[in-house]
Amino acid sequence: MILPSASPASWLLALAAAAAYAVSAAASSRLSATAARNALLLAWVLHAAVLVWGLWGDTPRFGFAPALSMTAWLVLTMYAVERQLFPQLQARWILAMLGAAAIMLSLLFPGQPLHVAASAWLPLHLALGIACYGLFAAAVVHAWLMTRAERHIRQAADPQNGIPLLTLERLTFRFVTAGFVLLTATLLAGWLFGEMLYGHAGRWDHKAIFSLLSWITFAALLLGRSRFGWRGRNAVRMLYAGAGLLLLAYVGSRFVMEVVLGRST
Template sequence: MQALPFATMAFILYVAAAIWQGMTLFRRVPPRQGMVRLIAVLGLLLHIPVAIKLVGQSPGLLPGFSTSATLLMAVAVNVLLVASLFKPVLNAGIALFPLAGIALLAATWLPNQGGHTGLKPGILLHAVSSALAFAVLAIAAAQAVLVGLQNQALRHHHIRGIVQSLPPLTTMERVLFELVWAGIILLTLSIASGLIFLDNLFAQHLAHKTVLSLLAWIIFTTLLIGRYRFGWRGMRAVRWTLGGCGLLVLAYFGSKFVLEIILNR
């Protein structure tokens, strides 16, 4: 299988889904959520075989930076599409769909390095919970950006444009905190399974990921406590969510990017 044509077609489909949803948000076209989901699903169906091929080409069972990125984005797109059937989160695809396409295209060009490790059941639990935590919290980050834009527009009394297209701010914030709750549960499972099943979670090659993941966990936990104890909402919730997600991105990709892409090790 030639990965590049599949990746290119997936990228085009992802971008098309994001553009239509973006135009819907700005009230340029009528909403077609079913069509957007279908286009994104077609992109995902092209995405998955490329990701599987890249994993098969990894020198070890632990994929490198580019393959890890495209795998996590595939999980994020899948979670978003499923969640959008029950919650108004499809607008998050405006950011996630193109990022998934870019990650997929990049993975077909960048060197694919990896380390050797065994996927025992406990390690598999850690890997799956980590991927799901990242996916859910990535959606939360996109949701937080929309909440921030909506909050700023309402503060300046701009009630046209995207404010008219989005659900009420209270609904958007409720969905944001539901995503954070789901993400923190999965992140807790990821950290706990890592402590139990990995030989040394604070080894040199894992220490940064462990510390940053713990810091992200503290940020999200503090946000939830602040929400239900002190009524935190609005831009404060947005900033804390984006801060926690930023730490997770550094935890998952920071050292891999430096070692594999910048230093080419």
């Protein structure tokens, strides 16, 4: 969520979106399938309106919480698309809870204003990074669903999501592959065009180090799966590790700068 200011309208819109997510999560078991879908759709639309609202401001902001808010919205968008292909996919309640938490977090920490002299290409670079976050977050959600389905199979119980385990595995690694491509493009753009984007050449800071470690982890995971057939718990642990490193790369470093140190740069 990019909030230009803490205006009453932006607060009301964000609170309405968070409330819609909360209702969708809390009442999902008591609502009919159509009502639950409509409640989540309303929350998704309000969340999108919050994001668009921020883009019209004179002083747009960005930071760790807005990045998480956009990531949550992208994951919900991908979930909505997947539900059309796999109606038995069941992750509505947890995604709704994550959406509500992300919106409230971005209200509390709206980020720092983007510099007026920032490059016109900076929004594209940030969009690549956020899309990368969204794809890996979707991979993490699918890995969690895959682990849950595997546990149900071991316990001789029917998986609640109803999606075959191999299908979940394929979906997980498709998201990992797509996220890895965007992560590679984002890192290359940052290093090759850092001076044009940020006013300085690429440098070895915490964000660069954690991003590179994440890239190495995902590269090893995809190579291991391709060459040695890695799968199951070990592959999922590597996915979680890579996602955690990537989370630390931007969200973690910005959290320390904005909240712990109270600095914008």
